[in-house]
Amino acid sequence: MGHACTHDSFPGPDKEHPVVAILAIVAIVAAILLIGWVRLAVHGSEDLQQALVEPFAPGEEPVAPSLEIKPYEERVVDEAVTSSRFATGFSP
Numbered sequence: 001m002g003h004a005c006t007h008d009s010f011p012g013p014d015k016e017h018p019v020v021a022i023l024a025i026v027a028i029v030a031a032i033l034l035i036g037w038v039r040l041a042v043h044g045s046e047d048l049q050q051a052l053v054e055p056f057a058p059g060e061e062p063v064a065p066s067l068e069i070k071p072y073e074e075r076v077v078d079e080a081v082t083s084s085r086f087a088t089g090f091s092p
Contacts, residue, residue: 070078
């Protein structure tokens with residue numbers, strides 16, 4: 001009794017080697033590029049090209065999305081349902 005916990009009793013965290021950190025960054029970048037490549041291979045790029053060109057199509061005016069205004073009670077219920085889905089792990 002009477003002994004306090006000192007810094008010597010609890011060593012700091014182990015340091016990560018710089019090569020491991022660099023390899024982790026390279027792996028993350030490779031995963032991002034692979035996911036993008038697979039998305040293009042599976043779905044193609046037509047929808048991306050349409051999304052980029054669509055607002056500037058000649059002769060057509062861009063249409064603003066309609067705003068659906070719900071009553072306060074409905075919004076509260078929707079927020080509660082959404083938060084409970086994410087809390088339980090059931091997300092859409």
